[in-house]
Amino acid sequence: MMHQRPRISDVARLAGVSTATVSRALSNPALVSEETRAAVDQAVQATGYRINHAARNLRHRRTGGIVALVPGLANPFFSQILSGIASVLAPAGYNLLVADTRSAGADTLLSYAEPSRADGLIVLDGTLPAAGLTRMPVVLACEWVPGLIAPRVKIDNREAAAMAVNHLADLGHRRIGHVAGPPGNVLTEARQAGWQEACIARGLTPDPALLYPGDFGLDSGQRAARLWLDQPKDSRPTAVFLASDEMACGFIGEVVRHGIRVPQDLSVVGFDDIELVAHIAPPLTTIRQPRNQLGRIAAERLLARLEGRVDDTDTVLPVELVLRGSTAPPRG
């Protein structure tokens, strides 16, 4: 009678060889003779043997897992990056472990950065403490932790913001507002700086009255819209660049509800190009980030690092201004 699950020694006994030979036949077939290989294969079939990963990993001193630290799993923006990551890791034989940095305590998170839990880390959250992340190979994707030396895969957020502003300025807008991301976020800072610099470069004033707080979420876009609606008509911006598409949706939804027409009365540019915004009314003009590719490249660079190819350079992916229906020249 067979015990629980068959072990390698069960296969060895049935094939009439040692466990060492079975192991070699399975993981490096070139090392064993043709006949032995056949005998082992048949014994594996007969017993229904499946390898025990825990045992193999213990011996190999690796886990076969990669952790992705995500600030908000429910966020469609990050899930598309995750999708890119998964599409690279799965074929490479790695497990993708996902941890939400929002719903876990700091100690829990750091426990993911242990070599016995995962072989590497992909960090999508720039607000984590750099200290805890140095114990294993790390790649930063999209966001990044200031002070942490590790390869980054990202876009040029400053330049991207400038593209948005330039587009609006080209249309003739002179007062271009900005709804920023959450305070302290590296993306927030880069995009806001890009907005400021581009305004100045075009001879426009990035007045504080044109800057609205936000946090990338839908509701904060709505709140920004209320602030905009409360401003006197002749001093409020005729165009707004928002640091995320979600905020842009919240913003447009709110102003439209108050009778404002987009783009006739107000032009709006978003950021990210999440799938949905091509289909809302009006379709959103936005900056497209190659999210899937971003995830894929981050994963590839981490794998390269695990194979010993160390390369601390940053990868900067190109963005694209997608012109749709939410922008037009100002009235008058």
Place this chain on the structure above:
Amino acid sequence: MMHQRPRISDVARLAGVSTATVSRALSNPALVSEETRAAVDQAVQATGYRINHAARNLRHRRTGGIVALVPGLANPFFSQILSGIASVLAPAGYNLLVADTRSAGADTLLSYAEPSRADGLIVLDGTLPAAGLTRMPVVLACEWVPGLIAPRVKIDNREAAAMAVNHLADLGHRRIGHVAGPPGNVLTEARQAGWQEACIARGLTPDPALLYPGDFGLDSGQRAARLWLDQPKDSRPTAVFLASDEMACGFIGEVVRHGIRVPQDLSVVGFDDIELVAHIAPPLTTIRQPRNQLGRIAAERLLARLEGRVDDTDTVLPVELVLRGSTAPPRG
């Protein structure tokens, strides 16, 4: 000079006890004396010892991981369920492994259902073969595999569809269309059946001309809209119930682009209540699914199963019809 990472024997030597005592002090402190515990704690501090999970798991014959099989990680619908799952698993000390059933071969997927890779499985994809999934504890969430005996956490899709139809019928609509999900999907079938039955119950005819193919995706909503636009004005439905919010967005975007006004010319009801649809113009009337809760409960039931509490009943969560701006009485 310390070797690589400190092992339990390093701690033992420093504390002047055996490895067994260290193990006990760490995992079951009640078993050791006060002084020993203090000595061990101090030695742990001094060495910076962290447990090796692979070794512990090998001995315990468990992995500490739960796999979620997701059809399309990038889909915001699923990522919210994942978020619920993660919020339960992390505090319980389990790793969440995510695998995208779309981007992996069948053999790869089945390899996730091995006891040495994970302790349990949460299946969000109803199109998987039941055969491979029986090797470990499974819970089905949202979608389910027909023929697979395992607890299901889901909503009453028939009833939910009926709620949508009844709402439209109450408004006075007599021709109510339906854009279905992908063929063969269990949700597609249940929702379509609910639409049919409710129509009949209200004395309406679920004419085949009122039924449009779809696949839950944005584009298929757009395609359905083109079909609708091509129909003669006096025979096309005055209201459409779509099996997903994404399709509803694609549908509305397309008809609005052709000068149709929602809800004046056409009423639209979606399904899911993904976050964004509250903010588009017009805000979408839809069926809300408690996605986060769905994930949480699925995870809790799996954990219960892992602790030996077997319970094969289904959990049916309540849905809610959310009234917004995309529905109104028909003209005339």
Place this chain on the structure above:
DNA sequence: TCCGATCATGTAATCGGTTGCATCGACGAT
């Protein structure tokens, strides 16, 4: 004073593969 119960701790087997080293036979070269 002696015995059994109780508590703290150590010894060593165990979880299940992997792999360095040794062994052995066959074969080509000298």
Place this chain on the structure above:
DNA sequence: ATCGTCGATGCAACCGATTACATGATCGGA
């Protein structure tokens, strides 16, 4: 005929923690 080489395989020591069992100390009770 002899030696060196090479290919195939087995032996046994790992990887690092857990835990059944054994041991020894302590203590209360007879």
